[in-house]
Amino acid sequence: MTNGAKPTSIFPGQRSAAQGYSSGTASIVIGLRRAPPNQRSSSLPPSPAFPFLFLFFFFWRPRPGKDVGTREAGVGQLASVGKDEKGNMLGGPLRRILPEISRLPKGYSTVGKEMTVREALNSALDEEMSADPKVFLMGEEVGEYQGAYKITKGLLEKYGPERVLDTPITEAGFTGIGVGAAYYGLHPVVEFMTFNFSMQNESRVIGTLILFSAAASVLGATVSVGCLFDEFKPAKLGKGAGSMEFDLGIVAIDHIINSAAKMNYMSAGNISVPIVFRGPNGAAAGVSSQHSQCYAAWYAHVPGLKVLSPYSSEDARGLLKAAIRDPDPVVFLENEILYGQSFPVSDEVLDSSFCLPIGKAKIEREGKDVTITAFSKMVDYALQAAEVLSKEGISAEVINLRSLRPLDRRTINASVRKTNRLVSVEEGFPQHGVGAEICTSVIEESFEYLDAPVERIAGADVPMPYAANLERLAVPQVDNIVNAVKRACYRSVPMAAAA
Amino acid sequence: MAAAAARLASRQSPISKLLRRPLLPSCISSGLRHLSDQATPITVETSVPFVGHKCEPPSREVETTPGELMGFFREMAMMRRMEIAADSLYKAKLIRGFCHLYDGQEAVAVGMEAAITRKDAIITAYRDHCIFLGRGGSLVETFAELMGRRAGCSNGKGGSMHFYKKDSGFYGGHGIVGAQVPLGCGLAFAQKYLKEGTVTFAMYGDGAANQGQLFEALNISALWDLPVILVCENNHYGMGTAEWRAAKSPAYYKRGDYVPGLKVDGMDALAVKQACKFAKEHALKNGPLILEMDTYRYHGHSMSDPGSTYRTRDEISGVRQERDPIERVRKLILSHEIASAAELKDIEKELRKEVDDAIAQAKECPMPDPSELFTDVFVKGCGAEMKTCQRCVAALGCLSEPASCCSSTKE
Numbered sequence: 001m002t003n004g005a006k007p008t009s010i011f012p013g014q015r016s017a018a019q020g021y022s023s024g025t026a027s028i029v030i031g032l033r034r035a036p037p038n039q040r041s042s043s044l045p046p047s048p049a050f051p052f053l054f055l056f057f058f059f060w061r062p063r064p065g066k067d068v069g070t071r072e073a074g075v076g077q078l079a080s081v082g083k084d085e086k087g088n089m090l091g092g093p094l095r096r097i098l099p100e101i102s103r104l105p106k107g108y109s110t111v112g113k114e115m116t117v118r119e120a121l122n123s124a125l126d127e128e129m130s131a132d133p134k135v136f137l138m139g140e141e142v143g144e145y146q147g148a149y150k151i152t153k154g155l156l157e158k159y160g161p162e163r164v165l166d167t168p169i170t171e172a173g174f175t176g177i178g179v180g181a182a183y184y185g186l187h188p189v190v191e192f193m194t195f196n197f198s199m200q201n202e203s204r205v206i207g208t209l210i211l212f213s214a215a216a217s218v219l220g221a222t223v224s225v226g227c228l229f230d231e232f233k234p235a236k237l238g239k240g241a242g243s244m245e246f247d248l249g250i251v252a253i254d255h256i257i258n259s260a261a262k263m264n265y266m267s268a269g270n271i272s273v274p275i276v277f278r279g280p281n282g283a284a285a286g287v288s289s290q291h292s293q294c295y296a297a298w299y300a301h302v303p304g305l306k307v308l309s310p311y312s313s314e315d316a317r318g319l320l321k322a323a324i325r326d327p328d329p330v331v332f333l334e335n336e337i338l339y340g341q342s343f344p345v346s347d348e349v350l351d352s353s354f355c356l357p358i359g360k361a362k363i364e365r366e367g368k369d370v371t372i373t374a375f376s377k378m379v380d381y382a383l384q385a386a387e388v389l390s391k392e393g394i395s396a397e398v399i400n401l402r403s404l405r406p407l408d409r410r411t412i413n414a415s416v417r418k419t420n421r422l423v424s425v426e427e428g429f430p431q432h433g434v435g436a437e438i439c440t441s442v443i444e445e446s447f448e449y450l451d452a453p454v455e456r457i458a459g460a461d462v463p464m465p466y467a468a469n470l471e472r473l474a475v476p477q478v479d480n481i482v483n484a485v486k487r488a489c490y491r492s493v494p495m496a497a498a499a
Numbered sequence: 500m501a502a503a504a505a506r507l508a509s510r511q512s513p514i515s516k517l518l519r520r521p522l523l524p525s526c527i528s529s530g531l532r533h534l535s536d537q538a539t540p541i542t543v544e545t546s547v548p549f550v551g552h553k554c555e556p557p558s559r560e561v562e563t564t565p566g567e568l569m570g571f572f573r574e575m576a577m578m579r580r581m582e583i584a585a586d587s588l589y590k591a592k593l594i595r596g597f598c599h600l601y602d603g604q605e606a607v608a609v610g611m612e613a614a615i616t617r618k619d620a621i622i623t624a625y626r627d628h629c630i631f632l633g634r635g636g637s638l639v640e641t642f643a644e645l646m647g648r649r650a651g652c653s654n655g656k657g658g659s660m661h662f663y664k665k666d667s668g669f670y671g672g673h674g675i676v677g678a679q680v681p682l683g684c685g686l687a688f689a690q691k692y693l694k695e696g697t698v699t700f701a702m703y704g705d706g707a708a709n710q711g712q713l714f715e716a717l718n719i720s721a722l723w724d725l726p727v728i729l730v731c732e733n734n735h736y737g738m739g740t741a742e743w744r745a746a747k748s749p750a751y752y753k754r755g756d757y758v759p760g761l762k763v764d765g766m767d768a769l770a771v772k773q774a775c776k777f778a779k780e781h782a783l784k785n786g787p788l789i790l791e792m793d794t795y796r797y798h799g800h801s802m803s804d805p806g807s808t809y810r811t812r813d814e815i816s817g818v819r820q821e822r823d824p825i826e827r828v829r830k831l832i833l834s835h836e837i838a839s840a841a842e843l844k845d846i847e848k849e850l851r852k853e854v855d856d857a858i859a860q861a862k863e864c865p866m867p868d869p870s871e872l873f874t875d876v877f878v879k880g881c882g883a884e885m886k887t888c889q890r891c892v893a894a895l896g897c898l899s900e901p902a903s904c905c906s907s908t909k910e
Contacts, residue, residue: 010691013722136692162692168722173681173715180685183670184620186692258675259682267663268654269875271670303876327878 014143014161113350118339120313121151124320125189127352129159132187135324136163138178139191148193149280149339175252179259182275189324192249192279246281246295246333260329261304276323278332282376282427283475289463294428299331300404306358307405309333311379313343315402318356326358335376361408367397370421370485373412373438375401378425378476385481394489404434412438413446420451421488425481430458455484537566541835547764549774552752554759557777561769565837567613571768572828575605576847578629579825580854581638585645589802594645598659600798601629606824607732607792608633610771611700615779622670622683623702625660634669636662638857648864655867677703677710680729684716687727698726698782706737708751717787721758724786728778731791732765738800739809752791765792766822
């Protein structure tokens with residue numbers, strides 16, 4: 001790309017990726033944001049050792065587990081820092097969270113195809129953009145960077161800079177612009193994001209990175225290391241610790257609530273807002289209080305919004321497609337840790353017309369003794385807890401809420417009327433949370449059916465701490481869910497009696 | 500009267516639009532000029548020159564016609580009359596909540612309309628009654644909405660700050676100060692995306708001019724060459740705070756920095772028209788532009804603000820005497836002998852009657868049906884979900900909803 005070349009996009013700030021990256025004798029396409037030439041790190045001078053090192057690293061890469069793609073391995077690795085195989089936080093070695101076969105949700109067709117949540121979201125965006133020219137993407141790093149979490153990978157190349165727009169870091173501004181475009185009749189998908197999160201492994205990876213770049217520069221080859229390292233941004237290129245999308249969403253929350261959610265009502269149907277706000281929500285690992293909050297309760301509180309939170313790849317595909325097709329504003333709460341997780345998908349799910357209904361929950365596991373409701377990452381924990389409980393003779397029914405607004409009260413109540421006990425699980429703060437609403441719904445509509453008080457598992461009512469042990473205590477664990485179920489089944493002493 | 504009735508019956512029909520357009524004032528039949536003279540071009544010099552920032556200001560010589568001047572007079576007089584009537588209605592407690600009046604600023608609305616089409620978009624904040632009228636809204640719709648009646652433009656569910664008319668390119672009507680600016684940039688984005696060749700005028704006040712989101716949106720608009728024109732209606736007071744107390748630099752037309760700007764006498768409808776024409780051409784070619792309209796509001800910020808605690812009555816009456824937009828056009832009409840003073844008075848009387856009739860009609864309109872409480876939350880479905888809330892709303896007296904149907908969720 002030559003300086004001063006006329007940009008090919010009608011939106012001049014969006015250069016076409018076809019103009020390519022700057023070459024140089026060897027460039028490693030590693031997904032880092034391309035730095036201006038004077039900031040690029042220089043490679044080490046060539047030495048005889050490097051070809052050998054290159055060959056060594058060519059055959060060995062840090063692969064923590066089953067390889068479903070280096071990107072996913074990398075994310076799994078990061079995500080499982082401090083957790084054991086079951087996803088419980090420990091100071092143990094790094095492991096990848098893999099869905100064990102026994103934990104796989106029942107009801108999926110038995111087909112060999114698997115898909116990560118990331119791929120599911122990417123394919124959903126791809127198909128909806130292909131089907132409707134009014135759909136466009138907007139957000140930080142969605143274009144040339146291929147997406148901060150690689151959700152939008154490849155879309156800039158396919159649809160061009162007029163439909164995949166990189167924005168400056170100005171949430172209030174670009175969210176307002178997205179809502180305005182929706183007023184006019186376009187279908188924006190707004191992603192909130194800054195950087196990914198894991199600074200903790202930075203030095204280890206930088207070291208490997210330098211060796212790779214040195215080796216490749218010696219050979220003059222372009223090596224795609226894939227996305228293993230695109231989690232990491234050298235300090236000089238980027239900001240510090242990354243941020244959770246929906247934490248940034250509250251910078252723009254005025255536009256989500258006042259400009260989007262309320263508009264159809266205030267205008268008596270004159271102006272509708274077919275927009276999707278999406279991005280990761282809730283806690284990751286070690287990103288502390290400003291980047292770990294779950295905003296499900298905040299958005300689900302507001303009439304005029306639809307709020308969805310997928311768990312599996314099927315959820316991610318079906319719900320995102322439904323959200324994009326929906327004529328109302330949808331807040332789509334993803335989970336960073338789930339992005340790399342793989343789920344089996346049937347042919348039906350892979351079909352481009354696949355769509356899930358908004359407002360319907362899914363019974364992930366049937367049971368008869370207790371109902372556990374959860375959404376997003378907590379569905380995983382609930383399923384693990386159900387497995388533990390089944391060995392102790394308690395049959396738990398796990399409901400994956402999928403939709404927080406509208407809440408599928410019918411499914412929840414029907415389940416509670418069957419099992420007579422309820423445990424709601426959420427990651428967010430307890431007060432005025434999703435569990436509080438579910439509890440009230442059940443009390444209003446199925447009070448006589450309850451055999452025990454409703455148990456509510458939520459994140460600790462504190463800003464998220466950083467220290468690994470405190471963080472583990474602040475987020476619900478499988479044990480907490482198991483214990484709550486036992487209390488609901490009167491297998492253990494009620495909390496009040498123990499006080 | 501018949502015209503008003505026709506308007507009520509067919510809010511959106513082309514005929515009512517035709518009836519609304521002040522193309523041929525009733526004085527013409529007895530007027531000093533023939534029909535053919537209505538289109539004779541007149542050149543008027545604006546009283547105050549334009550001041551440019553990073554752009555060459557347009558000429559002070561403005562082309563107009565007698566027909567256009569009469570139209571300006573009629574529109575502005577109608578707007579003035581409407582706002583004064585709204586003042587009385589508010590004091591009579593028929594209008595509740597917020598009511599932000601536009602009298603004094605009419606030239607901005609009217610001059611802008613003269614320069615653009617209905618395909619161009621306008622978005623503003625809460626001082627929106629006159630802009631709605633300029634975009635083709637009717638008096639009955641306006642008063643009905645202000646009084647919260649079903650025939651209002653938002654079915655009584657929006658109120659003073661939430662007037663919309665999407666088919667005429669009017670996107671409201673926003674209560675959050677400054678929010679409408681990024682929204683307006685979004686409208687311009689969509690216009691460019693769809694290659695429509697139209698522009699958006701995003702209006703805001705001197706109070707909103709310091710909002711961060713404005714600069715965020717302006718940055719993106721300049722980066723992406725969006726056809727948006729930011730119009731700062733500088734009436735010199737952000738609620739009770741004078742501009743010199745709120746802005747380090749009250750030269751709002753320069754605040755865009757890298758974005759060109761133009762300072763315009765906002766009390767001169769012809770200057771506004773010239774500036775908006777210039778701005779539209781500029782925006783389509785070169786991206787965003789800021790227009791600062793130097794204007795003034797006679798009322799306080801809203802009906803709960805007397806408007807005299809932070810400025811003197813002398814100042815208000817001084818502006819009214821020297822710079823009133825309607826008087827300016829009246830002088831032009833009289834000096835060019837387009838109509839006589841008596842004819843203009845007749846027009847004003849006729850408009851007063853029209854406004855009074857519209858108010859009477861609006862007063863007759865019923866309030867929205869209670870079932871309207873739950874409509875239009877979504878475009879698509881989920882009506883049954885709302886029923887659950889009835890358990891909490893005792894006033895509706897519908898607490899006997901059976902539990903099973905409360906939890907149904909329909910698409």
